[in-house]
Each structure stands twice: as structure tokens, then as C-alpha cells.
Amino acid sequence: MGIEIEKIRGLFPVLHQEVHGKPLIYFDNAATTQKPQAVLDALTNYYEKDNSNIHRGAHALADRATRYFEEARETIQHFINARESAEVIFTKGTTESINLVASTFGRKFIEKGDEIIISTLEHHSNIVPWQMLCEEKGAILKIIPINDAGEILFDEFEKLLSAKTKLVSIVHASNALGTINPVKKVIAAAHAVGAKVLLDGAQSTSHLTIDVQDLDCDFMAFSAHKLYGPTGLGVLYGKREVLESMPPYQGGGEMIKEVTFEKTTYNEIPFKFEAGTPNIGDVIAFKAAIDFINQIGKETIKAHEDELLSYASEQLSQIKGFFPVGTAAEKVSVLSFNINAMHPYDVGMMLDANGIAVRTGHHCTQPLMKRLGLEGTVRASFSVYNSKSEIEKLAEGVSRIARIKNK
Numbered sequence: 001m002g003i004e005i006e007k008i009r010g011l012f013p014v015l016h017q018e019v020h021g022k023p024l025i026y027f028d029n030a031a032t033t034q035k036p037q038a039v040l041d042a043l044t045n046y047y048e049k050d051n052s053n054i055h056r057g058a059h060a061l062a063d064r065a066t067r068y069f070e071e072a073r074e075t076i077q078h079f080i081n082a083r084e085s086a087e088v089i090f091t092k093g094t095t096e097s098i099n100l101v102a103s104t105f106g107r108k109f110i111e112k113g114d115e116i117i118i119s120t121l122e123h124h125s126n127i128v129p130w131q132m133l134c135e136e137k138g139a140i141l142k143i144i145p146i147n148d149a150g151e152i153l154f155d156e157f158e159k160l161l162s163a164k165t166k167l168v169s170i171v172h173a174s175n176a177l178g179t180i181n182p183v184k185k186v187i188a189a190a191h192a193v194g195a196k197v198l199l200d201g202a203q204s205t206s207h208l209t210i211d212v213q214d215l216d217c218d219f220m221a222f223s224a225h226k227l228y229g230p231t232g233l234g235v236l237y238g239k240r241e242v243l244e245s246m247p248p249y250q251g252g253g254e255m256i257k258e259v260t261f262e263k264t265t266y267n268e269i270p271f272k273f274e275a276g277t278p279n280i281g282d283v284i285a286f287k288a289a290i291d292f293i294n295q296i297g298k299e300t301i302k303a304h305e306d307e308l309l310s311y312a313s314e315q316l317s318q319i320k321g322f323f324p325v326g327t328a329a330e331k332v333s334v335l336s337f338n339i340n341a342m343h344p345y346d347v348g349m350m351l352d353a354n355g356i357a358v359r360t361g362h363h364c365t366q367p368l369m370k371r372l373g374l375e376g377t378v379r380a381s382f383s384v385y386n387s388k389s390e391i392e393k394l395a396e397g398v399s400r401i402a403r404i405k406n407k
Contacts, residue, residue: 022355030381042288072287093234095125097221102129104246112138119144150177150326172204176363177326178334207332229289230282250275305333315395321402333382
């Protein structure tokens with residue numbers, strides 16, 4: 001069953017507007033996806049009918065809010081196929097999830113001379129926390145190199161592994177290039193030397209079917225706002241045995257069992273890592289986003305997005321001056337490119353004048369851009385509500401811009 005594109009688009013209010021007098025074409029999905037009406041309704045409904053703090057209230061509103069909140073946790077458990085809902089921790093986003101691991105697992109288990117491995121493809125949020133930890137602990141950060149297509153060199157990764165490797169933290173799918181890394185092989189190789197593995201799933205959870213048990217990752221971090229859900233909300237998945245070995249991330253309410261001035265006893269997971277009042281309304285709305293994905297089907301969405309990526313690559317490759325960046329054999333629906341020697345920002349501004357929203361710049365991957373010898377790229381990223389006719393308009397816009405430069 002394919003995508004009924006007009007029906008799907010009708011579910012997203014934000015898409016039905018004009019920008020600079022032109023119908024909006026939204027190709028900035030790798031940065032954030034738009035939200036279906038069901039997500040907006042779930043958020044409004046919580047604040048209109050169920051607004052209350054959770055877990056400790058003895059009244060009806062608290063009971064309902066708690067039930068809906070924990071139902072959302074269970075929905076996410078099944079979405080990634082975690083063994084139990086207690087392995088799902090709510091955070092502010094992928095960035096906080098990674099920082100949580102760096103600040104808890106890292107500070108407890110990483111020692112002077114230990115090694116952490118990341119890749120050249122990483123987002124800054126999967127670079128800086130490890131640099132900070134290495135500086136604090138005297139550990140060593142090692143980098144997996146890539147080829148010119150934007151694929152990691154697995155043989156080189158294997159050479160980096162040793163008994164000193166304590167953690168491998170790697171992006172599942174690159175936000176800048178769309179490259180899908182061979183993470184199952186990475187995880188198996190890392191586990192063979194006793195290292196734990198964290199996957200940055202900010203992009204992969206949007207496009208790929210995720211099974212954390214099959215992958216066997218120790219951690220996975222992802223964000224709601226790239227999954228048709230609210231901003232400011234994310235998830236850290238962790239294996240129970242690893243989470244239980246880690247100290248709390250923050251102190252406060254909810255993460256405790258008992259507090260005295262002499263000693264505090266910490267709560268069980270996941271609550272040990274969820275200090276304070278959580279983002280209740282957005283968690284409940286995130287469930288509506290996952291329900292939306294499940295109703296269409298992850299495989300159906302992926303097939304549609306793959307078709308869009310293939311069509312866009314074909315259409316734009318015919319344009320003189322078009323230069324694709326990131327040509328990995330396995331990709332999610334991200335097309336990064338440059339036009340002649342034009343600055344990406346200028347291209348983005350000219351496309352915006354035609355109502356076409358793309359992302360420009362280094363995409364928070366400055367080391368990757370340096371490796372590729374680029375200041376940045378133009379990035380068009382596709383989602384379930386995008387169409388081939390929109391891609392044709394993108395190709396028309398890029399073609400006009402390229403002709404200007406070629407004159």
C-alpha cells in the first residue's frame with residue numbers, strides 16, 4: 001500500500017500556507033518534521049482536560065495524566081522494541097540523552113588512558129560531550145575516518161579498537177549526508193573488545209525500523225521533534241543492567257525513594273534519571289506522533305521517502321553545476337549538494353524566495369565539512385508528506401539558480 005499524499009498532507013495544518021507569495025514546500029525535515037493535527041490535539045487536550053503533575057497525585061486528573069504519560073513510555077518501548085518500558089528514559093532531546101550518558105556512565109566508568117571512539121560523520125552533540133569527558137578524565141578520543149562518498153572505513157575502525165576502548169558512540173544515520181552506518185557490525189566489533197555502544201538515532205528513528213534488541217546497542221538517543229512530535233523532548237534507551245550501574249544524572253524530586261539529611265536512596269529506573277516535573281504534555285503528544293507513524297507503517301513511509309530521494313537525485317543530477325555531497329550506497333532521505341561555487345546560504349535564500357525551505361550551512365558537523373573540504377552544503381530532506389511535484393519545483397528552482405551562476 002502506497003502513500004495517499006493528499007490525504008496525508010491534509011493532516012498537517014502548517015503545510016497549507018504561502019511563503020513569499022508561493023505555496024510552502026518544506027524540505028527541512030532533517031532539522032525538524034511538521035506536526036499532524038493529532039499531535040496538536042493531544043497537546044491541547046492535555047492542557048484543557050488533564051493538566052496535573054504525575055505519579056504522586058491522589059485525584060482524578062493526576063491519575064489520568066500519569067496513565068497517559070506511562071502509556072506513552074510503553075508506546076515508545078514497542079516502537080524501538082525495548083525489552084521493557086523501564087529502559088525508556090525521557091530527556092530534553094538527543095543532545096541531553098548523549099550528555100546524560102557522558103555525565104553518568106562516562107564519569108563512573110571512563111578512566112585516564114581509556115579510549116572513546118566516534119566517527120567523522122558525527123553531529124556536534126556527539127562530539128563535544130566526549131571531548132569534555134576526555135579532558136576531564138584524561139581519556140583519549142579516536143575518530144573513525146570516512147571515504148569521499150561519506151561512508152565510514154570499517155577496516156580502519158577495527159584497527160582503532162583495543163582493550164582500552166570503553167565506549168563507541170556513533171551516528172546511525174548522518175544528518176548532514178544521509179549515510180546509514182553499518183551499526184550492527186560496529187556494535188558486534190565493539191562488544192568483542194568489551195566496549196559499550198551508544199547510537200545517535202536522531203535521524204534513523206525517523207526513517208528506519210528500529211529494533212534495539214536486534215541491534216544489541218547499549219544506548220540509543222533520539223528526539224521527538226524529528227518524529228512528528230513536539231520539540232524539547234527526547235528519549236534515551238538503555239539496557240537495564242547498564243542503566244542500573246550508572247549514578248543519577250540530576251538530583252531532585254521523582255528520582256528518589258527516601259531522602260534524609262544523612263543519606264538519599266535513589267529510585268528505580270527509569271525514574272532515577274527523570275528528576276523533577278517532566279514535560280508531561282509533550283510526552284503525551286509524542287504518543288500521538290508515534291501512533292500516526294504506526295498507522296501508516298514504517299516500511300510504507302520508508303519506501304515513499306526512498307522513492308523521493310531517488311527521484312530528487314535523478315532530477316537534480318541533470319542540472320549543470322549541481323554537485324551532490326554524500327553519495328553513500330545506503331542513505332536515508334537526505335540530499336546534500338552545492339551549486340557551482342555559490343555559497344550554500346545564497347542558494348537557500350533564493351530557494352526560500354520561491355517558497356522552498358531547505359537547510360544550509362555546516363549542519364552542526366564542522367569536522368565532517370572540513371574532511372570534505374567544504375564550508376557547507378544545501379540540504380533538502382524529505383518526509384512522508386512530500387511529493388514528486390514538490391521535487392520538480394525544487395529542481396526548477398535549482399536550475400534557475402545554476403543558470404544565473406553559469407552566465
